[in-house]
Amino acid sequence: MKSNFSLVLFYSVVDLYGRFIDPVVGFFWVETVGFLIYTILFTINTLHHRNIRVILHKVLYIVLISEFILSFINASIFTTLIFFPSNVILITLSYIISVVMNVIVLCFSMLISTGISIVFEIIPLKQVFAIVTTSLIFGISLFLLEFMATVSISFLIYVIIIIIFCCGYIAYFTCLMHFSRIAVNALSVHLDMISQRGINPNTSPSFKKIKLLEFSRNCSVALFFFLVVCYILYFVEVLNFWSIRLVRTLFVLILYGIICWKLRIRQAMSATYGDDEDAYAAREDSGSGCNQEDEEMRLQTLRQWAPGMTLPPIPQLHSNSTRIHSKPPD
Known part of the structure; x- marks a missing residue:
């Protein structure tokens, strides 16, 4: 009797230990720790520079905190399911959290490709609607594709889910490439204008912005395709x-690591983003070395910029500022 009890206790401990070292539960906790590290580092970076400069940084900070909270809840749920494997409420909640986390990362990846706070100060509502809609469809279809392999479904539902997945995949990447092309084309036009003034465009902030957009877009495309x-x-x-x-x-973790590194706040914000008022003061001295024709040409060029664009006016050779402005100086 005592021997049987010891045997049962031993196998119970072994089974519980095996559940604790379940790789899936471990992956959720690794993801939680990763988001915690990213949030702490981005907070330190923000406090070091005293403020968050643009909308994109604020959105990134909110996304990191949201992903950390959701991943922590998800990891806690899967850990609790070790003891209560048949709890329907916890299982349903974990499914909902997984879908929300998928949609968040999809939305933010496409938001970067639109060039908000990098090229444009704001983006149209139709772009926001397209980002949310395609991310929802693609995120839900990814979850359904994962969920389908664990349950028995009819052939009709199977076909419907496959169609939703294909439509979501095509729509998401079409919007991703289209929005990225709009932002890159706007910057390319500005580089051509800089080149026409006899300035090397590769040394301008717009060139660095193009590289940032292209790198972020290519990383998103490659990683999402692999997923x-x-x-x-x-x-x-x-x-x-x-x-x-x-x-x-x-x-x-890789995608968010790339995003946090590329969008970190730097000391030389003039090379990437920024709307500092002191940048305009440096331009006041540049007008003294320009004749009336150059000034009229500059003002005519400023009228051609579309509302919402954060592209700077054509830089003057004698200007002491290379900052990017969200609006032309008065």
């Missing part, structure tokens, strides 16, 4: 569940 391939392999039962969770965890 979709892994989800498809999981759906056809080539990869198991813990493998797809590992891929998703690494994908999310």
